[in-house]
Amino acid sequence: MAVVVGAALLALPVATESGESAGLVTALFTATSAVCVTGLVVVDTESHWSAFGEVVVLGLIQAGGLGIMTLASLLGLLVARRMGLRLQLTAQAETKTIGLGEVRAVVRRVLAISAVVELLTAVVLTTRFATGYDMPWGRAVYEGVFHAISAFNNAGFALYATSLTPFATDPWVNVPVMLALITGGLGFPVLFEIGRRLRGRTRRWSLHARITLTTYAALVVVGVVGITVIEWSNPDTLGPLGVGGKLLVGAFQGVTPRTAGFNTVDIGQLNSGSLLLTDFLMFIGGGSAGTAGGIKVTTFALLAFVIYTEVRGEPSVHVAGRRIAADVQRQAVTIALLAVGAVAAATLTLLLMTDFTLDAVLFEAVSAFATVGLSTGITASIPPAGQLLLVGLMFLGRVGPITLAAALALRERARRYELPEERPIVG
Amino acid sequence: MAVVVGAALLALPVATESGESAGLVTALFTATSAVCVTGLVVVDTESHWSAFGEVVVLGLIQAGGLGIMTLASLLGLLVARRMGLRLQLTAQAETKTIGLGEVRAVVRRVLAISAVVELLTAVVLTTRFATGYDMPWGRAVYEGVFHAISAFNNAGFALYATSLTPFATDPWVNVPVMLALITGGLGFPVLFEIGRRLRGRTRRWSLHARITLTTYAALVVVGVVGITVIEWSNPDTLGPLGVGGKLLVGAFQGVTPRTAGFNTVDIGQLNSGSLLLTDFLMFIGGGSAGTAGGIKVTTFALLAFVIYTEVRGEPSVHVAGRRIAADVQRQAVTIALLAVGAVAAATLTLLLMTDFTLDAVLFEAVSAFATVGLSTGITASIPPAGQLLLVGLMFLGRVGPITLAAALALRERARRYELPEERPIVG
Numbered sequence A, B: 001m002a003v004v005v006g007a008a009l010l011a012l013p014v015a016t017e018s019g020e021s022a023g024l025v026t027a028l029f030t031a032t033s034a035v036c037v038t039g040l041v042v043v044d045t046e047s048h049w050s051a052f053g054e055v056v057v058l059g060l061i062q063a064g065g066l067g068i069m070t071l072a073s074l075l076g077l078l079v080a081r082r083m084g085l086r087l088q089l090t091a092q093a094e095t096k097t098i099g100l101g102e103v104r105a106v107v108r109r110v111l112a113i114s115a116v117v118e119l120l121t122a123v124v125l126t127t128r129f130a131t132g133y134d135m136p137w138g139r140a141v142y143e144g145v146f147h148a149i150s151a152f153n154n155a156g157f158a159l160y161a162t163s164l165t166p167f168a169t170d171p172w173v174n175v176p177v178m179l180a181l182i183t184g185g186l187g188f189p190v191l192f193e194i195g196r197r198l199r200g201r202t203r204r205w206s207l208h209a210r211i212t213l214t215t216y217a218a219l220v221v222v223g224v225v226g227i228t229v230i231e232w233s234n235p236d237t238l239g240p241l242g243v244g245g246k247l248l249v250g251a252f253q254g255v256t257p258r259t260a261g262f263n264t265v266d267i268g269q270l271n272s273g274s275l276l277l278t279d280f281l282m283f284i285g286g287g288s289a290g291t292a293g294g295i296k297v298t299t300f301a302l303l304a305f306v307i308y309t310e311v312r313g314e315p316s317v318h319v320a321g322r323r324i325a326a327d328v329q330r331q332a333v334t335i336a337l338l339a340v341g342a343v344a345a346a347t348l349t350l351l352l353m354t355d356f357t358l359d360a361v362l363f364e365a366v367s368a369f370a371t372v373g374l375s376t377g378i379t380a381s382i383p384p385a386g387q388l389l390l391v392g393l394m395f396l397g398r399v400g401p402i403t404l405a406a407a408l409a410l411r412e413r414a415r416r417y418e419l420p421e422e423r424p425i426v427g
């Protein structure tokens, strides 16, 4: 619904710089990309949209980010309740359902965290824009707030046609943006737990927080090291930079596939190897119930644990002294395989529709599905039917894994009878 | 071991047409490709190898094909015995182990089926080569036998630099080759069951045979229809042909990814969409315990059933009135995901080593892993380190899924204690 209202507003002539309506496909694409906090664009945000249009985009990003965090947190809480398990997101007594008071408490906490992180980020960015780039304070505040909101919500919309490339080697812009997008991307349940721990209210991490934090950190290391090494001497990306610049840009490019969508080098100039590595990282995405997309780091980690357990020949999956429920394993497999199917089908369709290479098309499809928003630059040249396909993919990627996970968890039911067992040969 | 002996023989100067040694990497690559019945080549089989070299290649193909069918059948039998289940490959009494007599019986039956199918195919091909192409009978017999053995073993080695393209529109060559490669690719357990059924010895299909036959048929339909439609008007492939020719070439190209490796059009000229579709089909491959490669059609079908069951919210996977054992489901997931990992890692490495596009490199990696042998034409231009990587990938793809499946099935053991359960949020 936010998408429809947003698309209608963006289709108004007043939303564009030129005063002419942007057209329905462009308005719909941009509104979907904003609400799903994806960040793919078919027109340059700064030059195409008027101030009114930009504020609409910003509002859609904020609404989309808050909405998805709240929805996913509440669904997670509902699943935990039904299973008779504790998931500490509110202080209420543990019951089988969620009361209105708890919904309010979750919304209040999501709002509070968003506001605090966005405000801090905006202050640092504004100061830097005003003092380091001779921007008038009014403009600096606007750009600081815009990029702070876009970063925390992992939206990836920037006010520059080349994303954050103008600030590629400026740590005062890079670091706050990275901190904001990581905070947003860890997910509300983990942030809530970190908050309680900092205030001394809990003694141990939940398994969810442990898996999220370690997997997230491991993927960041893989991304940063991988991209930096592969691109080190690419003359079109890291090549011309000094060692400090190479490290900073490499670090940013290793963090952003998780699934922020800002970039500080031209993605179209990356080595094919970097693109493929980024495809994997984007597909995995960030933490559950946050602003990040993808199949989520816990889903990926559980698959790894399932394989490890199976190869070791053990009958149940144990992680850090806890057993993983069998239905959660099946849910992880289902989500991952359906996601592979969706991306594969979209890639094949886009390949048939256009003349772009597999490199570029696969990157575009993964980026849309995982709500990343990075692109090799082909988005605007895809025909309208292909853009509508991406709209569907962004939407599916945004709400699909979350609602599927909840629906699967809530629908598990017992069979009334058992059939005789049989073992087809696999492999 | 066959690989080492084969490589040594092929490295002899007498093995080449020119009388100079082919070099170790080329000899090793060709021997591995022959024993693993892959069919990727770095040199043209006909013009580079002497008659002696060609016979060595043919011997390696036959040894590799028989070896893998026998090994996989015996492993399947052993697993079934340990689990206390019936798998009818021999007439012996059901015990927990496999006696020498049973090994002999399996080997005898594998030999018999191979000999019959290869002989029939060779007779048809020889007759056609002699009568339709004015070949001397000696040459026709040689080519008929070579291509018959190569087809039944799904090896994909041909005596023409362009594979079977010279016979693209000749049904008298296409049809026997397709029948031979499908027979070889269904797998020995299914062939054995079909044989018993034809002689009226069984009343019902085993679940393994049902799943293999239906999935195999469905994938053939997807491949044939997909490739034919996508390439219909491609001027470099099906475009110039008449309707009959289009259908025949499209059909052959839809069957060959299962994992024969012959081609009747230039793979390098296929549309990117056809290449990606072929990637999926090759990755899935053929039937278990046959001469085909890939993760196998049963593995793929089980994953689909697991997802279907999970989405329907049912606790156990039921197929055609039978329940699928939970450990078989986990084995299918493990094999598929490890295969994805192996192909992804090899693709990334090859991308970094060379300047080829993702299209071509992914195709090459999948083709090597699934022992298909189709190529866009880049194999010979890959540097030696990359060729050795492909050697490893062919070997892993040939023996990996089979031995992994058996090892996993035989190593399942009970845990002595259970830890408390916890549910990380996925999706």
Ligand SMILES: [K+]
Residues within 6 Å of the ligand: A037, A038, A039, A154, A155, A156, A259, A260, A261, A371, A372, A373
């Ligand atoms: K994004």
Ligand SMILES: [K+]
Residues within 6 Å of the ligand: B037, B038, B039, B154, B155, B156, B259, B260, B261, B371, B372, B373
């Ligand atoms: K082959």
